Amino acid sequence: MPRCSVTRRVHFNAAHRLHNPKQSDEWNRRTYGKCNNPNFHGHNYEMDVTVTGEVSGETGYVMDLDELKRITERVVLSRLDHANLNVDVPWFRDVIPSVENIAVVCWRELRAALPAELALRLRLWETPRNYVEYEGH
Amino acid sequence: MPRCSVTRRVHFNAAHRLHNPKQSDEWNRRTYGKCNNPNFHGHNYEMDVTVTGEVSGETGYVMDLDELKRITERVVLSRLDHANLNVDVPWFRDVIPSVENIAVVCWRELRAALPAELALRLRLWETPRNYVEYEGH
Amino acid sequence: MPRCSVTRRVHFNAAHRLHNPKQSDEWNRRTYGKCNNPNFHGHNYEMDVTVTGEVSGETGYVMDLDELKRITERVVLSRLDHANLNVDVPWFRDVIPSVENIAVVCWRELRAALPAELALRLRLWETPRNYVEYEGH
Amino acid sequence: MPRCSVTRRVHFNAAHRLHNPKQSDEWNRRTYGKCNNPNFHGHNYEMDVTVTGEVSGETGYVMDLDELKRITERVVLSRLDHANLNVDVPWFRDVIPSVENIAVVCWRELRAALPAELALRLRLWETPRNYVEYEGH
Amino acid sequence: MPRCSVTRRVHFNAAHRLHNPKQSDEWNRRTYGKCNNPNFHGHNYEMDVTVTGEVSGETGYVMDLDELKRITERVVLSRLDHANLNVDVPWFRDVIPSVENIAVVCWRELRAALPAELALRLRLWETPRNYVEYEGH
Amino acid sequence: MPRCSVTRRVHFNAAHRLHNPKQSDEWNRRTYGKCNNPNFHGHNYEMDVTVTGEVSGETGYVMDLDELKRITERVVLSRLDHANLNVDVPWFRDVIPSVENIAVVCWRELRAALPAELALRLRLWETPRNYVEYEGH
Numbered sequence: 021m022p023r024c025s026v027t028r029r030v031h032f033n034a035a036h037r038l039h040n041p042k043q044s045d046e047w048n049r050r051t052y053g054k055c056n057n058p059n060f061h062g063h064n065y066e067m068d069v070t071v072t073g074e075v076s077g078e079t080g081y082v083m084d085l086d087e088l089k090r091i092t093e094r095v096v097l098s099r100l101d102h103a104n105l106n107v108d109v110p111w112f113r114d115v116i117p118s119v120e121n122i123a124v125v126c127w128r129e130l131r132a133a134l135p136a137e138l139a140l141r142l143r144l145w146e147t148p149r150n151y152v153e154y155e156g157h
Numbered sequence: 158m159p160r161c162s163v164t165r166r167v168h169f170n171a172a173h174r175l176h177n178p179k180q181s182d183e184w185n186r187r188t189y190g191k192c193n194n195p196n197f198h199g200h201n202y203e204m205d206v207t208v209t210g211e212v213s214g215e216t217g218y219v220m221d222l223d224e225l226k227r228i229t230e231r232v233v234l235s236r237l238d239h240a241n242l243n244v245d246v247p248w249f250r251d252v253i254p255s256v257e258n259i260a261v262v263c264w265r266e267l268r269a270a271l272p273a274e275l276a277l278r279l280r281l282w283e284t285p286r287n288y289v290e291y292e293g294h
Numbered sequence: 295m296p297r298c299s300v301t302r303r304v305h306f307n308a309a310h311r312l313h314n315p316k317q318s319d320e321w322n323r324r325t326y327g328k329c330n331n332p333n334f335h336g337h338n339y340e341m342d343v344t345v346t347g348e349v350s351g352e353t354g355y356v357m358d359l360d361e362l363k364r365i366t367e368r369v370v371l372s373r374l375d376h377a378n379l380n381v382d383v384p385w386f387r388d389v390i391p392s393v394e395n396i397a398v399v400c401w402r403e404l405r406a407a408l409p410a411e412l413a414l415r416l417r418l419w420e421t422p423r424n425y426v427e428y429e430g431h
Numbered sequence: 432m433p434r435c436s437v438t439r440r441v442h443f444n445a446a447h448r449l450h451n452p453k454q455s456d457e458w459n460r461r462t463y464g465k466c467n468n469p470n471f472h473g474h475n476y477e478m479d480v481t482v483t484g485e486v487s488g489e490t491g492y493v494m495d496l497d498e499l500k501r502i503t504e505r506v507v508l509s510r511l512d513h514a515n516l517n518v519d520v521p522w523f524r525d526v527i528p529s530v531e532n533i534a535v536v537c538w539r540e541l542r543a544a545l546p547a548e549l550a551l552r553l554r555l556w557e558t559p560r561n562y563v564e565y566e567g568h
Numbered sequence: 569m570p571r572c573s574v575t576r577r578v579h580f581n582a583a584h585r586l587h588n589p590k591q592s593d594e595w596n597r598r599t600y601g602k603c604n605n606p607n608f609h610g611h612n613y614e615m616d617v618t619v620t621g622e623v624s625g626e627t628g629y630v631m632d633l634d635e636l637k638r639i640t641e642r643v644v645l646s647r648l649d650h651a652n653l654n655v656d657v658p659w660f661r662d663v664i665p666s667v668e669n670i671a672v673v674c675w676r677e678l679r680a681a682l683p684a685e686l687a688l689r690l691r692l693w694e695t696p697r698n699y700v701e702y703e704g705h
Numbered sequence: 706m707p708r709c710s711v712t713r714r715v716h717f718n719a720a721h722r723l724h725n726p727k728q729s730d731e732w733n734r735r736t737y738g739k740c741n742n743p744n745f746h747g748h749n750y751e752m753d754v755t756v757t758g759e760v761s762g763e764t765g766y767v768m769d770l771d772e773l774k775r776i777t778e779r780v781v782l783s784r785l786d787h788a789n790l791n792v793d794v795p796w797f798r799d800v801i802p803s804v805e806n807i808a809v810v811c812w813r814e815l816r817a818a819l820p821a822e823l824a825l826r827l828r829l830w831e832t833p834r835n836y837v838e839y840e841g842h
Binding site: 159160161162163164165166167207212215216217218219221222223 | 449451454462464526527528529530531532534535559560561562563564565567568
Binding site for chain 3: 433
């Protein structure tokens with residue numbers, strides 16, 4: 021059977037700040053600039069969730085995209101949407117919520133929730149002009 | 158001379174929450190749902206700043222769009238970009254930072270900074286699927 | 295209070311064909327070309343639902359956009375999404391489902407479901423390069 | 432019959448420079464900056480051509496959008512697409528090809544080619560972040 | 569010579585339904601939900617056709633994108649645009665027209681029509697939020 | 706540490722023509738069509754600059770995207786934005802400024818300016834429907 025990648029795009033929005041508590045305030049301001057604002061700022065995040073596998077002869081699907089959407093809503097969006105990543109989300113207790121780290125953490129959570137035979141990669145936009153891709157390496 | 162509308166699209170991102178301090182916590186949760194999160198959430202805002210006026214025979218411009226961009230950066234973006242609207246921005250001390258009110262406040266500030274003979278309207282996207290228009294009435 | 299327009303963008307997809315049963319097959323082929331295919335074709339429709347009114351001092355809203363979304367889902371999307379407009383939707387029994395007429399019919403249904411003090415207009419995309427606007431005149 | 436606006440989006444790309452030959456080189460450099468480059472620069476232009484009129488009960492159309500596309504291709508795109516606006520296009524012999532003036536000139540040409548009972552307006556993007564609207568006043 | 573990938577984006581719209589005739593009606597409804605509507609629904613499809621090869625020193629092209637567009641129009645769009653995939657297109661007589669299978673079938677047809685030294689991959693959007701990628705494995 | 710790709714999208718616009726001076730005028734017209742216009746035409750170019758590397762545990766970054774933007778502005782945009790590629794840019798003295806070659810040249814310049822441990826790839830849109838990808842092979 022042919023192998024395809026299928027993608028479902030999802031949306032969440034959240035507040036965050038970039039801050040490394042092991043470094044000085046001066047280091048944080050110099051490194052992160054406006055993104056270090058102690059009162060937080062925020063973004064609309066768009067995430068492409070892509071799974072790769074064989075097309076089923078029975079359904080014509082690699083995976084039912086409504087099922088992929090439901091899993092993503094349960095595993096990721098229910099925790100991150102309309103949240104403050106630094107304050108509300110335990111995943112970022114010891115992890116700086118940069119767009120790179122958000123993608124890595126979402127990938128690990130989705131990886132554990134998806135069938136092992138499907139490869140997984142994510143593309144996460146933080147703004148319309150910045151995005152990150154991660155596929156688990 | 159012909160009258161045209163010219164638009165410059167600008168971007169900022171910010172944290173906010175929707176909360177009316179004159180109402181009970183229960184009223185706020187019921188009215189605003191997830192947008193009432195006390196720890197804030199955030200958005201990428203895209204704003205179309207539109208001015209209408211006569212095309213100059215000398216320049217071919219209604220207004221130099223680089224100048225419109227600079228005014229918008231000075232008057233609006235320098236205050237709102239990477240800010241917490243509720244905490245960092247005095248404009249919202251007594252105004253709930255709904256997308257409607259953000260548009261109204263930005264319009265008033267830009268109105269005061271632009272030549273009186275140019276009409277002004279704004280379109281402000283809070284997410285890729287929600288936006289507000291305001292032209293001063 | 296200031297008057298704003300607030301917009302919620304919604305999505306549906308549907309099959310249709312353009313055919314006027316009072317005209318000959320020849321007239322229909324000449325008038326509608328490929329859009330007259332008797333076996334139907336289809337589109338992803340994106341619709342901007344815009345209501346205009348005063349911003350409430352209590353909520354900061356013209357109208358709760360989640361409520362506008364729910365009304366649109368109940369009144370319009372539940373009938374049109376994943377449907378064959380010609381066959382499944384009684385609204386088009388005697389109305390040709392051109393993008394103009396889809397917009398007019400959706401406007402009438404939404405008009406009846408929305409508070410009378412809010413003005414209503416729709417923008418309906420049939421493809422990324424074609425759209426219709428209607429505000430009830 | 433209801434009155435709708437229907438829009439067809441078209442594309443052209445072109446070279447131009449902004450230069451007023453009645454002014455000094457110094458005035459031109461100060462006024463237009465990089466847009467005054469004597470060797471030209473260029474853009475992808477996207478234009479929304481919008482006509483407003485009554486929906487026909489016979490066809491369901493305000494106007495056949497394929498016909499609107501063909502008229503726009505004949506009247507506008509055949510002259511501007513892949514052209515140097517300053518050098519190749521007589522319309523700009525004595526008119527500075529600012530985005531405002533391009534919109535005004537296209538409007539006049541399309542106005543003369545379209546049925547008088549249909550109102551006409553244009554929206555012309557010069558970049559993804561700048562656009563002009565003109566409706567003939 | 570350097571190896572690049574060049575892409576031409578094309579558009580078609582079509583009606584379809586998802587239905588496996590070897591399974592029961594109950595299985596089909598449970599598996600496909602609204603997409604099983606016996607009267608069909610439809611989509612605007614956007615397809616990125618990407619070929620990879622060496623840049624010619626003589627032309628600066630991997631392949632003339634106008635030629636790639638013409639081949640795609642002849643091989644794919646002439647058959648799928650404004651069609652009912654289940655009824656009008658023999659390719660889907662025994663193949664369920666899921667977005668995965670549409671991509672696989674288009675890939676095979678384009679593969680046979682393109683020079684063997686150019687690698688081919690497709691990205692096919694079924695809605696603005698769902699897409700499939702296929703490169704022939 | 707996990708390896709991510711991070712992308713910054715940048716914009717420039719420019720005039721160019723496609724012309725191979727070693728070939729006859731007839732060959733050039735036949736090969737390039739309208740793109741051979743001796744008076745030039747132009748485009749808005751959007752370029753995704755993507756670097757791949759390990760996420761730093763100290764900053765949460767693969768690379769500071771503001772730094773990537775500054776390098777891209779200095780190395781590429783300062784030379785190409787609002788320029789005539791054939792006339793103003795020495796890189797294209799002996800290279801035809803096709804979108805393929807623009808991508809290859811930008812890649813080489815950026816490669817020399819970026820840390821060696823970061824992999825680099827570019828995606829360059831010449832119009833909203835055409836783009837090239839290059840990663841240095």
